[in-house]
Amino acid sequence: MALLSLNLDPKRASTHAFVVGVGTYPHLDGGSTPNTTLELGLGQLSSPPLSAQRFIRWLLEEFHNDKAPLATIEHLISAPHQVQDKQGKNQPSEEPTFANLETAYKRWIDRASENEDNIAIFYFCGHGMAKGAETALLAADFGNPAVARLTKNAIHLEDTVKGMFACKANQQCFFIDTCRTKDERLEKLMSSAGEPLGEASADDVRVVQQPVIFASSLTQRALAQDGAVSAFTQSLIEALDGMAADDDAQGSFAPGECVVKTELLCRAIRESLELQRLEKPWLGGPECTDGGGGSFHLHFPQRPVRVPLLMKCEPAEVETAVTLSITRDGSLISERTGASGPWLTWQEPSFYKLAATLANGQKEEKTLMHFPAIKKCGFKFNTAPLS
């Protein structure tokens, strides 16, 4: 068992997370005992363990929900990666084989079921594929030649979500950081998209909030920079930190007064992915998708929310000759002169005046309500004279 236990008080509502990061696949290409009869083009991954560790660190350091504080994190991350607890000590994790996932899942839903106001968070980063419209999440021992069924060591996501009706927690969310590409050979080799980690009876069916946030749309790839946190997880964390914040009709984004609702996550993640692509266009392709399933108040940011502000000029030739400025309440907040490309800054939600000024005095101004998830502001100049 690999568990970070923080505030385990069954009498009060709390949050229980289940975090999986699969990087080592012994039976896939490049593994220690590859299954050479498999033809899936799947190899070893460096990013998922790092992404899972990053998500855990975010949970430990940033997650805040007074109604359901973080209580436990069940983690299964490929060796040799370890998990840092809240005190910064390294704790061993558990290998994310299907058998380990099954038993850890049982422990997790048992804890999450102790209070119906609990929040259950499921996070998976590793290889994934689509079979039909269903999603297979591949456990570390996927492709084991000793097992006759290829479906045996894959998690059937949609059936697992259905099985979560058996969990008494009425607020559940699922973050799925995998590809959902379709593969003809997989379609032939697998009778289904895997097996669910649990199942529910007809009596369990009720109103449960079960938002599912995918890193990729159906048939799309999810991408990660090698040796770094995946693009989706990086954007998920930016969304949770404030890009998906809402003032919840309070008129304030001050720490503790705004909230991240799960229904706002998808748009914020998409916008954040767009920002990543400004520097790394090769991360293009995956689009975060909301799998539906309701919404709830997940997280209440305790740090000041910062929202990206993207300014650009047209035509592009004037960029290096223009001064861009941001003012609030008459005070200059930030300024950029003589640089090319869009200007990305992060500002707290408020009202701003933005200006673009050419050296010849030609000036364009705009007033901006700067609220999450992002504000993009363009200035157009008709003029050619740049001096």
Next chain:
Amino acid sequence: MAKGIDPNIDLHFQDQVEHLGPEQEVVINLQEGASDSALQGIAGLKVAEVRDGSIKATASRAAASELLARPDVQRVMPVARPKMLSVLLRLRNPAWDKSIPGFERGSQIGNILTGQATRDAIQILANDADVISVEASREGGTPSCFQSIPFVMGVPPAGPPLSEKGGGVLVALIDSGVDVLHDAFKDSQGRTRLVGIWDQTSAAGDTPAAAAAKGNTAGAAYNARYGRFHSEQDINGYLTANAVPGDLKRDPDQHGTHVASIMAGSPFTPPAPQPAFPGGLAPEARILLVKAKTTTAPGDPASIGYSRSHVDALAFIKETARALGMPVAVNVSLGMNAGAHDGTSLLEVAFDEFSSGGREPGLIVVKSAGNEHSHGGHAETVVPHGGTATIGWTTKTAFRTQDYLEFWSASGDELEFTVTGPGVSASVTRKSPRAQANLPGTAGTLYLAYERFYQDNGDARLIVIVRNNAGTSISVAGNWALAIRGAKVISGGVVHGWVERINLSPRPLAFTTGMVAARTLSIPGTARTVVCVGACDLSTPVAVQSFSSQGPCRDDRRKPDLVAPGHNIIAAGAGTQNGTVAMPGTSMAAPHVTGAVALVLAHRKRQGLDQVNAAQVRAGLTQSTKGFSGVWRQAEGFGCLDVQTFFDLFA
């Protein structure tokens, strides 16, 4: 990366993307004139698009394997960069045998060690006091066989009427394969003349190390842990069955079969009306084949790359020769373009180390000069002090994994480089030696890496790479220019550029300005002890073939050493019992020289004379050319091979 680490390693891992799901895009290059429609119906192959004779597709391993077995397919290359990189280490202490997590040891020649390593392992190696430098084994290597020339007026190999037939020596080739069922490779009893095959491309059967552990290698202590070893006994079994294992194949590329038969083929009679094949130059020599793996195959966990493939092959050949107690002449017909062309790279040093710097008797390497004369693969300019010079190149829409160019100059000159291409521009200087810029949309990314003092020679090197980090191929067409400003030119301002070969016709990447035919030799023909051979015909005076690469080396060493017949040579045709085919190329010239060297080695062995070494053989070859005058020319070297005179020189 730390000092002593090839920047190509850093560039290999930089901005590398992994897909959290299947990853299978491949680029398929067809042979010239082949049609992509012939690929329809291959299970596991999905063709996405065809451009300029290249194909973007997804392919299963089985499909890739089937493709590679086809004569109309040249290459199948996965686009994703492998996570482990094959490397060459230069050791301070040749006894270095540390175990580094993530580093798999390969072969060793002198103080050059091969292996494959993860990014983390390379960092550890870089910090090891006993490791001087680490170099990437880049993918590349194309046969020096010029297949676009029509097969007319073919001539059989030019062997002399000598009584010496090469018995008792070994000739080895690192090549595409050999059709072991062809009569050219059987002795008079119908047994094979091959002593073994190391198929680096196969994942089936015993590796050389595994075969050695089972005692199936005739006493050779091989340590290579990849590929498949076929013993002489195995090959005789194939002859009995008149069939070869599916992974070995009958050399669908034909190149190696042709080369081996020129070098050492047995006489045979082809079907009429083809004339009888008189035999190669050393028709009684034993033959050893290394089927080279110079590119990654779909499903490979790691790239082998040209350098590692060839250094491992040399170690294998040397060990075989030792176990057999035979001298060996090695023929290499695959080469690379990009590099310093001065004999200082780890690959070239390893070729020199094979014969202990040319001094160890009975170990000779012969390399084809290359067919790069007219491909626009080399450009040269002189940058004036305070002025600017430009080298231009053009790219086509053919799908490819990356564009790779190197520019070399004297480190004493302070130069500033700006590369401008379709919608992209980036600059590097001494103070700002790395730059990257994205092409419009998601077409790709341009990388520049400049080193003022390159570790192997102290010269300055600029690397230019265009690739797509998303794990997809590039198809960038347009005109490119490298503007070089001479901020301070005190060492001549000469800049040489080479493009790495992409074996498509027409080449998707070629210089358009500044290109010159000189210094187009392919590496490692530029190594100091390697005999470098250009191609000529049999006319008098000798006519050097228009495709034959020219010297000198960048450091002005005089290569090629000589030329040999390479104009439509008729030799064994793979896939037939006793057929022939005519092929032109420096690939066909080099085995004439290798075979001639085998005759000398055999004669001296038989006569009990001291064996000659590579330094002596090189000198003898160049001084025994037809009408030798001592004059070296950049196309023909010291002249055309004269086997009889060469033989007599050492008789």
